[in-house]
Amino acid sequence: MHRMVGLGSSRRSQLLRGVLDVCLLAVIADQPTYGYEMTKRLAERGLDIVGEGSIYPALARVERDGLVEAYMEASNGGPARKYYRLTPAGRAALGQWIEDWRATRSAVDGVLRTIETEVST
Amino acid sequence: MTDIVRSCRRTWRRLGVPRAAVADMTAELEADLEAAAVEGVPASELVGHDPRAFGLSWAGAKGVAGPRLWLATTALAALLGALPGVAIGLFIAYGEALSNRRQLADGYAPIDPEEAWSAPEWLILAFYVIAALVTYAGALAAVNAVLRWRLDPAAGATVGLLARALPLVIAAAIGATVLFAATQGFSADRAVVVGDLLVPAATLAAGVAVVRLRAVRRSRGRVGSSAVVAGRTVA
Numbered sequence: 001m002h003r004m005v006g007l008g009s010s011r012r013s014q015l016l017r018g019v020l021d022v023c024l025l026a027v028i029a030d031q032p033t034y035g036y037e038m039t040k041r042l043a044e045r046g047l048d049i050v051g052e053g054s055i056y057p058a059l060a061r062v063e064r065d066g067l068v069e070a071y072m073e074a075s076n077g078g079p080a081r082k083y084y085r086l087t088p089a090g091r092a093a094l095g096q097w098i099e100d101w102r103a104t105r106s107a108v109d110g111v112l113r114t115i116e117t118e119v120s121t
Numbered sequence: 122m123t124d125i126v127r128s129c130r131r132t133w134r135r136l137g138v139p140r141a142a143v144a145d146m147t148a149e150l151e152a153d154l155e156a157a158a159v160e161g162v163p164a165s166e167l168v169g170h171d172p173r174a175f176g177l178s179w180a181g182a183k184g185v186a187g188p189r190l191w192l193a194t195t196a197l198a199a200l201l202g203a204l205p206g207v208a209i210g211l212f213i214a215y216g217e218a219l220s221n222r223r224q225l226a227d228g229y230a231p232i233d234p235e236e237a238w239s240a241p242e243w244l245i246l247a248f249y250v251i252a253a254l255v256t257y258a259g260a261l262a263a264v265n266a267v268l269r270w271r272l273d274p275a276a277g278a279t280v281g282l283l284a285r286a287l288p289l290v291i292a293a294a295i296g297a298t299v300l301f302a303a304t305q306g307f308s309a310d311r312a313v314v315v316g317d318l319l320v321p322a323a324t325l326a327a328g329v330a331v332v333r334l335r336a337v338r339r340s341r342g343r344v345g346s347s348a349v350v351a352g353r354t355v356a
Contacts, residue, residue, distance in 0.1 A: 034149075034152075034153065035149060035150075035153045035167070036153035036154075036156045036157050036162075036167060037156075039166065039167060052165065052166065052167075052168070052169035052170070053167070053168045053169030053171075053174070053175040053178065053179075054169075055167070056149075056150075056167075056168075056175075056179045056182075057178045057179050057181070057182035057183075058182070060179060060182035060183040060184075061182045063183075064182070064183065064184055075152070079148070079152060081149075081152050082145075082148070082149045082152070
C-alpha cells in the first residue's frame with residue numbers, strides 16, 4: 001500500500017515536471033517574481049510537489065532559452081533580489097504551450113473517459 | 122552562509138564554474154533561503170535533500186558546467202601519477218649503468234671487467250616491466266581521481282581512451298628519452314640527467330593532453346545540446 005502511494009506521488013511529480021516550464025511562465029506572466037516566491041505561488045495552486053530543487057534549474061533553462069529575463073530589484077531592508085519577468089518570446093511560447101497542454105489534456109481525458117465508463121459498469 | 126549554500130559552492134568550484142556565476146547563484150540562493158527561513162519554511166522545500174545534486178543540476182541547466190578541457194590539470198595528474206613508475210625505471214637504468222663504474226672526484230670511470238657484476242638480464246627486464254606497469258596504472262589512477270573530483274562529464278571517456286593510448290604514449294616517451302640519451306652518449310652528467318627526466322615528462326604530458334582533447338571532443342559530440350554533469354545528463 002505504501003509502495004502504491006509512493007509510486008503515485010512519484011508519477012504525479014514526473015507529470016508535473018513535464019509541464020513545470022509552462023507553469024513557471026504562467027506564474028511569471030501573472031507578476032514578475034523570484035525563486036522562493038515562485039515556489040510559494042505554485043504551492044498555493046496545488047503544485048507543492050514540484051519544489052525540492054526543481055524550480056531553479058527550470059528557471060535557468062527558460063532563461064537560457066530567452067523566455068524570461070532576470071533583473072535585480074531592492075528588497076525590503078535586504079540586499080537586491082533577482083526577479084524574473086517574461087520576454088516577448090516567453091509570452092509567445094506560453095500561448096503556444098497552453099494550447100499544446102489543452103490539446104494533450106483533452107486527448108488524454110478522451111482515453112481515460114472510456115476506461116472510467118468500463119470500470120464503473 | 123548555511124551548510125547548503127556552502128555545499129553548493131563547493132560543488133560549483135569542483136565543476137570549474139566561473140567565479141561570477143558562482144557569486145550570482147550564491148546571492149540568489151542565499152536571499153531565497155533567508156526569506157524561506159523567516160517564514161519557517163525548511164530549506165529542503167527549495168533545494169531538496171541533496172544539495173550536491175541540486176548544485177549540479179542548477180549549474181548544468183544554467184550552462185556554466187559544461188565539459189571543460191582541463192588539459193594542464195590532466196597532464197599534470199598523469200605526470201604525478203607516473204612518477205613512481207618513472208622513478209623505478211630510472212633507478213634501474215642508472216643503477217645498472219653506475220654499478221659497473223668507479224666514482225672518481227670528477228665523475229665515474231668504468232671498473233675492471235673482472236670486478237664487474239651485472240644483474241641477470243631477465244631480472245632487469247622484469248623490473249622494467251614492473252616500472253612500465255606502475256607508470257601506466259599510476260597515470261591512469263591519477264587522471265581518473267582528478268577528473269572525478271572535478272565532476273568532469275568526460276572523465277570516463279578520457280580514462281577509457283587513455284587506457285588504450287597510454288602504452289603508445291609511454292613507448293613514445295621511452296623512445297624519445299633513449300634517443301635523447303643516445304645523442305648525449307648516455308652521459309650521467311647532471312644536465313643530461315635533467316634532460317632524461319624532462320624529455321619523457323614532456324612527451325607524456327603532450328600525449329595525455331592530446332588524448333584528453335579527443336575525449337572531450339567526442340564527449341561533446343555525444344552530448345549534443347544536453348548538459349552532462351558527472352556522468353548524469355541534465356535535460
